[in-house]
Amino acid sequence: MNFSERDYYLGFAVFGGIGPMRFKLLLEYFGSAKDAWMASEKDLLTINLGNKLTSEFIYFRGNFSLTSFLKNLEKKKINFLTEGDRDYPQKLLQINDPPIVLFVLGNNPQLLNKKRLVAVVGTRLNTVYGKNTCRTIVSGLTVFGAVIVSGMAKGIDTIAHRTAIEANGATIAVLGAGIDIIYPFSNYELYWQIVNKSGLVISEYPPGFTPTRTSFPLRNRIISGISEGTVVIEGKKTSGAMITARYALDQGREVFAVPGPINSPT
Known part of the structure; x- marks a missing residue:
């Protein structure tokens, strides 16, 4: 061959x-x-x-x-993109360490180069306030044609993806595991909803790759890297959401933080 x-x-x-x-x-x-x-x-x-x-x-x-x-x-109907491919996210070529390959599941890889990609990230242990705020922001962004980018983790990430789908919008999930590893498995249904409803699941990790302690923080550079800006909805200083925000700042992207209740640690 x-x-x-x-x-x-x-x-x-x-x-x-x-x-x-x-x-x-x-x-x-x-x-x-x-x-x-x-x-x-x-x-x-x-x-x-x-x-x-x-x-x-x-x-x-x-x-x-x-x-x-x-x-x-x-x-497995998994596609892959390299830097020379038309659908490889051009914004990723502007960061220091763009993925060698992006594995892609979904029927609309053109989403990766849409003008309005917005990352929405936050804590896994969201409050009711965080949930409601996330739904309001994502619904509004979707009305204006934004594609919602997040990491499919529990909490705010899941709420962001689900809200985009419910609003008939597009969403991209960036995994910290192999493209075919659904983590957490409680998001099995969400994973396939994203793939089958004008969304994308992407990962720099090949099929079968088991997530590690470093793979999740590293994927956050992709979440911020393909996005015009990042919205943080609840997140402690050491959280993955804050890692994503720091990546966004380093990449010269906009970062937006939702004000929390004055007595909230997130």
């Missing part, structure tokens, strides 16, 4: 040991993902990947079947 350049991007994304920043260096040094994939051990060591990572990559490369993986994606 003849592989395209974007297929080799896929190989690096599945390997996982080489993140976006290192991948950039590989492209600069070798000129293409294909040449980087085919590189000798000597050449890989030349660019300071290190002995351990180089050995792990060579072992992975020798045992990984791109053909089988591509067939599995097709079977």
Whole structure:
């Protein structure tokens, strides 16, 4: 089977040991993902990947079947986007570490480059005030054609997605797990509603990837990165919502915070 350049991007994304920043260096040094994939051990060591990572990559490369993986994606109706693809979010190309690949479930990948993408994030332990405020804001944004972006976590994220769907709007869920891993599983129905009702589920993690402590914070850069602005509805200083807000500020995006009750810790 003849592989395209974007297929080799896929190989690096599945390997996982080489993140976006290192991948950039590989492209600069070798000129293409294909040449980087085919590189000798000597050449890989030349660019300071290190002995351990180089050995792990060579072992992975020798045992990984791109053909089988591509067939599995097709079977599960999972698409993938690389930076050269028309539907890859152009806003992500403006951040320091855009995902090597974005896995996509849904029938409308053009949503990723809509003008009005707004992230709505917040605590998993929302109050009634937070819920009502979220519903009001999301309903209003949807009326004006905004696409609601969130992380499908419990609490505010779930409320934001559901409200967008109820208002016949579009919503994008950015996962911190593999594209086919529904987490939390209590959002099984929501996951498929998003996929089947003019929305998208996306992830930089391949099918089968089990979420880790770092994968959730890292995905937050994508939530803010594809969005024009981020709205925070309840969130403690150490929460994922605050991580998303900091990413948004670092990326030069707008951040909006909903005032909370004066006696509320969030």
